[in-house]
Amino acid sequence: MSDIISATTTAPVNIATLKYWGKRDTTLNLPTNSSISVTLAQEDLRTLTTAATSSKFAKDNLWLNGKEECIKGERTVACLRDLRRLRREMEDADASLPKLSEWPLHIVSENNFPTAAGLASSAAGFAALVVAIAKLYQLPQSMSELSKIARKGSGSACRSLFGGFVAWEMGSAHDGTDSKAVEVAPLVHWPTMKAAILVVSDDKKDTPSTTGMQATVATSDLFEWRIKEVVPKRFEEMKCAILARDFAAFGKITMKDSNSFHAVCLDSYPPIFYLNDTSKKIIKLIHALNDQEGKIIAAYTFDAGPNAVIYYDEENENKVLGAIYKHFHQVSGWEKVADKVSKFDDCTISMDADMHKGVRKVILAQIGSGPQETAECLVNDQGLPK
């Protein structure tokens, strides 16, 4: 087909340091509290999405990682509806514009990391979907404006529209018009922030986060205090810590908020458990490391699953990775830093020698940028996946 137009973008994964847990509106994905995240570099973790459109396409279609998927999901439909509405406004104002808003879309999306890693891919996925279509439609809206659309796809997706340190301001409007992502600080403000991800094996199926968070909202008696008193204070403190590049303060709030989030999960009825015995051993290792150093040089955080993300500043890399390597050198993922391993500090902390058995791999990552332009394109000249 000759008249296919397309646009492609990447989008990053983000890992919250102040957790999003609880929706006040489940259709619009409006949260019960503001949250903060660090965007990870896309070298290891990114979604690549091409959006193509043509008047010749028969219908909207979506391919994820090479497989055709249903595009009728209400969250995807909500995003497409908003993007087409914005395009239509442009077309209404300028009759010379092609009526892209009326043409079917073909969306082709690929992750560069296995879904099996248990790392939420929906954030990167919806961020890439929205940015690719916005680019295809040449929408003039800012990333913050587009983040409100990505938010309807997956709450935390709104934070993947920026690099560096990102806040999702919960807003107060009923229609969600003020619930959006904003940049707290760009990547260049604190480029030495790094993250080691320990992918923890788990035999059980975790409670999906949407189900889990609404169970917490409905049943936890501690939750109200968390969202009204605990998180708002931490939101301001964490922004200050980031702006001051104060790792100790940033790390302490990060760890406390991860624990607070898992505490309200446990306080739900029935209780929801995401941390397993391996997760707990990792928590103890990080506290032991910080205790030994006499200050916080590493900070763990856990999302709705047992995987640990350990933030640290590059200046302490040999100490932090030394402690992790000592206990998890048996797992894959260290190849990437093979030339650095000999420089890691000898860690004198002794934990359970078998704790590596609960971990499948390590992913060494760092802070990264937001959605990127790319020369790659995932559709062929028939508008189908290459």
Next chain:
Amino acid sequence: MSDIISATTTAPVNIATLKYWGKRDTTLNLPTNSSISVTLAQEDLRTLTTAATSSKFAKDNLWLNGKEECIKGERTVACLRDLRRLRREMEDADASLPKLSEWPLHIVSENNFPTAAGLASSAAGFAALVVAIAKLYQLPQSMSELSKIARKGSGSACRSLFGGFVAWEMGSAHDGTDSKAVEVAPLVHWPTMKAAILVVSDDKKDTPSTTGMQATVATSDLFEWRIKEVVPKRFEEMKCAILARDFAAFGKITMKDSNSFHAVCLDSYPPIFYLNDTSKKIIKLIHALNDQEGKIIAAYTFDAGPNAVIYYDEENENKVLGAIYKHFHQVSGWEKVADKVSKFDDCTISMDADMHKGVRKVILAQIGSGPQETAECLVNDQGLPK
């Protein structure tokens, strides 16, 4: 020696259904919230204590389970001081009374359950110590009055001065004069209440409860809400549920409060973990059982360790023990009910077939009475352990 006088008592173990966690005064063991417990029958779990005194004894001495122990611990000293003061008041008022308050004490105490079971024995121990000496001294004080002394030995010991369902009213006085145990309902009010205890194996040393609770008071941001809002409401609701013999209401609050307590432990900094992966599987089993029945017929609770105590009403024994037996029939402790096993319901719930490996034994218990008179005596005519 001919002029030795002695008194002996038993005292029971109690398992909180509304948890005590946090002291507002660490010397007087004044709690940050009121709590409720069920007293367990002494057939399987009790302390037996003889208190002996003689003007000929050289000094205060204490033997626990056949071993001489230090009697100078501040908590034991506080109890002895209070009991001697009450005796002295009697002696001052009636000069004909022997001056027992001035004589050394020999205390001999034995548990009928292994300390290694991980079941807090300090509650039964301090309750028996206080009651034995009060009896030796012929003190006229009520059990509630004596509970204030036992409380100084170990907070939860105050609840072991009564049988049945017991409340520890936190009180508000700075000197602790109104922080005492009271009976919510006696054993005969609801004699069909039973408890199955699953003793869970654990390779790690748990944080001692005194250390743990004060870490929570100092560092958990959710704790304040728990003690101010959550527990006071549950305290009234649980007393009503007990008085109404409403197992579903009693069980739900019991489970929610256990989870709330472990949630504030997890919210402490560094986090405190008492539940392990086996504990979590037991929680899931009980929820699955209740879901299958369409009502709450079993309720778990966990103290400062991984052991599960599962309350149920005798009318549902075959269902509840059927579910437990299916998953834990390999462990010891079922001998006691060998004649009943064939009547247990076939449980159709399928959990991890290996979960029994995390459990060391089952103790089948039921609700019981408070400290009991006994003809046994643990000291010989030299005032030493028999």
